[in-house]
Amino acid sequence: MGRILIRHADIITLNAGGRILRDAEIAIENGLIAALGTAPADFEPDETVDATDHIVMPGFHNAHTHSPMTLVRGWAEDMPLERWLNDRIWRAESALTADDVYWGAALAAAEMIRGGTVGFADHYFYMDRVAQVVTESGLRANLAWGVFGAESGEVGATLPGIADFVAGWQGAADGRIRTMLGPHSPYTCSPQFLARTAAAAARLGVGIHIHLAESMEQVEHSLAHYDLTPVEMLDRNGVLDVPVLAAHAIYLTEADRTILASRQVTVVQCPTCHMKLGMGVTPVPALQAAGVNVALGTDGPASNNALDMLQEARHAALLQKLHGLDPELMAGDLVLRMATQNGARALGFPLSGELSPGHYADLIMIDCATPRMRPRHDLVANVLYAAGSADVSDVMVAGRWLMRRRVLLTLDEARILDEAERRALRMVGGALHRLRSY
Ligand SMILES: [Zn+2]
Structure with missing residues (x-):
């Protein structure tokens, strides 16, 4: 898992003060957020992520x-x-x-x-x-x-x-x-x-x-x-x-x-x-x-x-x-x-849902290099009222990437799509299948 440094992120922390950070860093170590804002000078990451034009927020x-x-x-x-x-x-x-x-x-x-x-x-x-x-x-x-x-x-x-x-x-x-x-x-x-x-x-x-x-x-x-x-x-x-x-x-x-x-x-x-x-x-x-x-x-x-x-x-x-x-x-x-x-x-996960030091690195990145996310007056309003789920580009749980640059890293997506559809058709007795073949 190692140490990950996310740089140039616009961060919706959802911490007690509702703090929003612009062009900031997140240092992640052992699945937890080690620092937020500016990483410590001696933090040596195994992986550095450039989050330019992305919002980072809790998953x-x-x-x-x-x-x-x-x-x-x-x-x-x-x-x-x-x-x-x-x-x-x-x-x-x-x-x-x-x-x-x-x-x-x-x-x-x-x-x-x-x-x-x-x-x-x-x-x-x-x-x-x-x-x-x-x-x-x-x-x-x-x-x-x-x-x-x-x-x-x-x-x-x-x-x-x-x-x-x-x-x-x-x-x-x-x-x-x-x-x-x-x-x-x-x-x-x-x-x-x-x-x-x-x-x-x-x-x-x-x-x-x-x-x-x-x-x-x-x-x-x-x-x-x-x-x-x-x-x-x-x-x-x-x-x-x-x-x-x-x-x-x-x-x-x-x-x-x-x-x-x-x-x-x-x-x-x-x-x-x-x-x-x-x-x-x-x-x-x-x-x-x-x-x-x-x-x-x-x-x-x-x-x-x-x-x-x-x-x-x-x-x-x-x-x-x-x-x-x-x-x-x-x-x-x-x-x-x-x-x-x-x-x-x-x-039962009280250390998830907020980006603060000591909390889990359970976070998502939302792509803002898209028309509906501009301008960036109010990041919360952009996420709540303008973003679509397809704008989510990266997902991390406890410091582990589950999706990176819109590619699922833990699941075999193509196989899942095929198996699920096949089983769904069998479950309803093939009725859907008959409809589909019109
Ligand atoms: Zn229900």
């Missing part, structure tokens, strides 16, 4: 996705959430194999690296195969093996089996892999099952990654069955006693927000998915005012359809400004922090 953390669902990207369009899940997604997934999960996650990893993502929180099945992709790709990830459970028993993997997964992978790949337990949601899991899962998470020392309050119907169902909101139902059953990644959290009462703020809960807003499926708007300003950590996620590629955190950040800003009829909402670098360090913290 993104996608705090909620289902990465292997790349295989059903574009397979269920323009339909409501319930039909989308029942008629299309869960049916296609019934044909899923462990090898499909590997190739689907590999396709996602290639896309994420190309878009400047350095870490992701994944919630799916056969997660040992996703862990394999994380190991090979050089990315960071927090992996949760999804489970559904009723009083009568569990569907899919069992809790003891998942405990083995956690024990086997927590801290693996040089600490790049973290794990959580993944009960699907309060509406597909019974209170008894959630309580058992929460107890297991506490025993294993991990958090819980779950879907929460995605629709008004889910809230009404919870009130009718338990006389509790979904948040109260999770709280009552001990789920909020461990760190929680709560995806969506759209329909919340003021009391719900107070509960979330008083626990270690990160709410993950997935703005593109919320718009595409017509779900609603996560009350981000109110959550942040209450003190809740809010991060950003793409959700699965079937409901987005990209794994593009630059797009997610832009949509997060635009959606709240429109919804609140207030252009001053989501100002400055707030949304970039949600897309980087807020997610990193929730995923």
